[in-house]
Amino acid sequence: MWVRPLCETAAGPLHSVNVAICGKGFLPPMTIADQVTGPTIAGAAGTKPAAAKPRTAVPAITLPAIGERELRLDLFRGLALWLIFVDHLPPSLLTWFTIRNYGFSDATEIFIFISGYTAAFVYGRAMLESGVVIATARILRRVWQIYVAHVFLFTIFLAEISYVATRFENPLYTEEMGIMDFLKQPDITIVQALLLRFRPVNMDVLPLYIVLMLALPFILWSMKWRPDVTLGLSVVLYAVTWEFDLYLSAYPNGFWAFNPFAWQLLFVFGAWCALGGARRMSRILSSRVTMWMAIAYLVASFYVTLTWYVPQLSQFMPKLIEQWMYPINKTDLDVLRFTHFLALAALTVRFLPRDWPGLKSPWLRPLILCGQHSLEIFCLGVFLAFAGHFILAEVSGGAVMHALISLCGVLIMWGVAWVISWYKRVADKSGAKSKNAVGNADLAGGG
Amino acid sequence: MKAKVLLSLILLCGSLTAPTARAGDAAPTASAAPASCDLPAYLLTSESPLPKVAAAVKAGKPLEILVIGSRSTTIPSSENSSYPARMEAILKEKLPPSGVVHVSVEIQSKKTAEETAATFVKLMEAKTPTLVIWQTGTVDAIRAIDPDDFRSAVTEGVVALQSAGTDVVLMNLQYSPRTETMISAQPFLDNMRVVAQEHDIPLFDRFAIMRQWNDQGQFDLFSPSRGPELAKQVHDCLGRALAQFVIDAAHREPAQQQN
Numbered sequence: 001m002w003v004r005p006l007c008e009t010a011a012g013p014l015h016s017v018n019v020a021i022c023g024k025g026f027l028p029p030m031t032i033a034d035q036v037t038g039p040t041i042a043g044a045a046g047t048k049p050a051a052a053k054p055r056t057a058v059p060a061i062t063l064p065a066i067g068e069r070e071l072r073l074d075l076f077r078g079l080a081l082w083l084i085f086v087d088h089l090p091p092s093l094l095t096w097f098t099i100r101n102y103g104f105s106d107a108t109e110i111f112i113f114i115s116g117y118t119a120a121f122v123y124g125r126a127m128l129e130s131g132v133v134i135a136t137a138r139i140l141r142r143v144w145q146i147y148v149a150h151v152f153l154f155t156i157f158l159a160e161i162s163y164v165a166t167r168f169e170n171p172l173y174t175e176e177m178g179i180m181d182f183l184k185q186p187d188i189t190i191v192q193a194l195l196l197r198f199r200p201v202n203m204d205v206l207p208l209y210i211v212l213m214l215a216l217p218f219i220l221w222s223m224k225w226r227p228d229v230t231l232g233l234s235v236v237l238y239a240v241t242w243e244f245d246l247y248l249s250a251y252p253n254g255f256w257a258f259n260p261f262a263w264q265l266l267f268v269f270g271a272w273c274a275l276g277g278a279r280r281m282s283r284i285l286s287s288r289v290t291m292w293m294a295i296a297y298l299v300a301s302f303y304v305t306l307t308w309y310v311p312q313l314s315q316f317m318p319k320l321i322e323q324w325m326y327p328i329n330k331t332d333l334d335v336l337r338f339t340h341f342l343a344l345a346a347l348t349v350r351f352l353p354r355d356w357p358g359l360k361s362p363w364l365r366p367l368i369l370c371g372q373h374s375l376e377i378f379c380l381g382v383f384l385a386f387a388g389h390f391i392l393a394e395v396s397g398g399a400v401m402h403a404l405i406s407l408c409g410v411l412i413m414w415g416v417a418w419v420i421s422w423y424k425r426v427a428d429k430s431g432a433k434s435k436n437a438v439g440n441a442d443l444a445g446g447g
Numbered sequence: 448m449k450a451k452v453l454l455s456l457i458l459l460c461g462s463l464t465a466p467t468a469r470a471g472d473a474a475p476t477a478s479a480a481p482a483s484c485d486l487p488a489y490l491l492t493s494e495s496p497l498p499k500v501a502a503a504v505k506a507g508k509p510l511e512i513l514v515i516g517s518r519s520t521t522i523p524s525s526e527n528s529s530y531p532a533r534m535e536a537i538l539k540e541k542l543p544p545s546g547v548v549h550v551s552v553e554i555q556s557k558k559t560a561e562e563t564a565a566t567f568v569k570l571m572e573a574k575t576p577t578l579v580i581w582q583t584g585t586v587d588a589i590r591a592i593d594p595d596d597f598r599s600a601v602t603e604g605v606v607a608l609q610s611a612g613t614d615v616v617l618m619n620l621q622y623s624p625r626t627e628t629m630i631s632a633q634p635f636l637d638n639m640r641v642v643a644q645e646h647d648i649p650l651f652d653r654f655a656i657m658r659q660w661n662d663q664g665q666f667d668l669f670s671p672s673r674g675p676e677l678a679k680q681v682h683d684c685l686g687r688a689l690a691q692f693v694i695d696a697a698h699r700e701p702a703q704q705q706n
Contacts, residue, residue: 172519392669
């Protein structure tokens with residue numbers, strides 16, 4: 001989430017000096033909410049080239065203060081990426097550390113919310129500084145990158161499934177091998193995959209993200225006008241989706257596993273928070289009532305989750321509540337899941353202050369690095385999950401092997417994130433010399 | 448492998464699992480189940496009763512069981528080792544010798560729950576089973592049917608079977624680690640559980656059972672083996688578990704009536 005647009009209009013970036021200039025250009029007063037949410041322009045280590053341009057228009061939205069980079073966003077996005085990776089592997093010991101076992105929501109919610117937040121932050125600024133057209137063009141370029149990433153992952157999936165189809169002949173699973181039937185019609189399947197209508201398991205997040213990013217120009221444009229109305233419209237769309245069962249159809253049948261009409265709520269909410277909403281919510285967020293409600297809700301949902309794993313407990317669940325509550329619909333972002341995420345976020349914001357020294361500790365560095373290059377690391381995670389699965393299947397699985405694969409996956413994600421960071425630093429340096437340092441913001445763009 | 452997984456589960460759940468963790472299978476009859484079939488008791492019991500089965504067993508009437516399934520109900524080229532056949536053998540052993548047990552199988556391969564449910568009225572006219580074990584979900588998962596549509600199809604099927612006057616047990620998908628990245632089973636498992644809850648019928652959790660075996664190392668379900676041996680053993684254990692499950696649900700009934 002390098003936040004470049006604001007400063008990139010000026011000439012050559014000059015590192016920390018410029019960061020300071022850039023920062024001073026338009027520093028709105030710091031408030032509590034800034035501590036809560038304000039992500040920041042300029043790199044944590046002052047690595048991000050930047051220069052200033054005074055803000056001219058006075059829009060309806062306010063962008064948070066520029067100071068230090070908001071590491072909490074990176075941290076939790078990195079965490080979400082690791083959790084998504086672990087959740088995509090077959091269940092193992094590590095799976096018990098993923099949050100979906102302790103409540104309704106899971107890493108997907110975190111990922112989409114933070115993506116909305118950072119995307120709005122980056123491109124919202126671009127829209128204020130360079131206008132709607134330029135910002136839209138930049139967003140579309142980002143969409144293209146995500147699309148290419150998705151197609152790349154699909155290719156890997158094809159390779160894996162074809163391999164299994166030809167090598168695996170356990171008579172116990174003749175029926176399950178029916179999944180290979182689509183290989184018989186590559187003409188249709190591959191075209192449908194390119195149209196985002198055929199999505200294999202575990203490949204649903206990127207198409208959702210593509211659609212949300214496509215809507216981003218409109219969301220931002222509307223937010224520039226009236227942020228609250230935009231959020232209201234988003235809630236209305238969510239409600240309409242539930243009432244009238246809107247969906248995007250998929251191939252060969254069924255619909256998108258993450259319904260964009262419902263999940264947009266989280267994305268828009270993230271954008272709204274980034275563009276000043278969080279600041280206005282700071283009173284609510286810091287109230288004790290909110291805290292206790294959030295805690296109560298999290299405990300209750302933890303108890304419900306526990307009944308899934310300890311069936312003996314389910315006799316203590318009133319049938320009436322069960323019938324009202326189930327099924328908890330992930331496709332349409334069940335209200336219970338959304339609320340669970342809100343409760344988690346409220347507590348996180350309260351108990352993990354923006355300036356928590358731990359954020360700088362080397363122990364959290366790997367997570368933060370991964371969070372800073374989320375599109376690359378997300379794709380890598382999906383790939384590693386495929387690969388890990390494959391290894392587990394070929395070499396007979398064992399707890400040790402399983403743990404080793406999970407660990408290696410995480411290490412590889414960290415390593416690659418580090419390399420990307422390093423490369424960007426180097427490229428930015430040489431780019432600065434040749435005054436050609438445009439482009440990083442897109443990679444920053446909340447991917 | 449996954450003794451550790453279980454251990455962590457138990458640690459997580461504290462003493463809650465402890466009382467039931469003793470595997471509750473293998474009644475002390477002649478055919479002691481192989482150790483590889485061991486399962487925790489909660490996978491073999493259900494809170495929902497099977498009144499018709501209970502009545503038939505009590506009165507010594509013949510017990511007619513119909514298994515409606517798909518290709519995973521059988522093992523290609525060794526029908527006699529498939530789980531319905533194994534269940535029949537075990538039931539005959541464990542139930543009082545006076546009663547007659549007969550298990551028939553209706554395979555509807557490559558049909559979704561909706562397509563299968565559509566045949567139930569006719570099927571029930573032709574046969575009059577005491578108990579129908581309906582195994583479904585795999586084809587729907589492979590074709591990625593809308594889970595809501597799946598749920599209403601299963602509901603429809605269950606209602607049709609019940610109104611034909613039989614007890615119903617639902618059986619869910621196989622645990623298939625190889626195809627886990629390709630088939631999304633979870634929504635279908637969840638929805639079958641919901642239907643079972645709504646209609647108060649037992650759900651035989653084949654998925655959890657097979658995963659338990661795989662995690663405990665009793666069976667290596669990742670194995671690409673081409674021979675039928677693994678399939679035979681798994682089906683034997685499934686048949687035993689299913690027999691145990693049916694007997695348990697049938698015996699549960701009187702206690703439920705007292706409540």
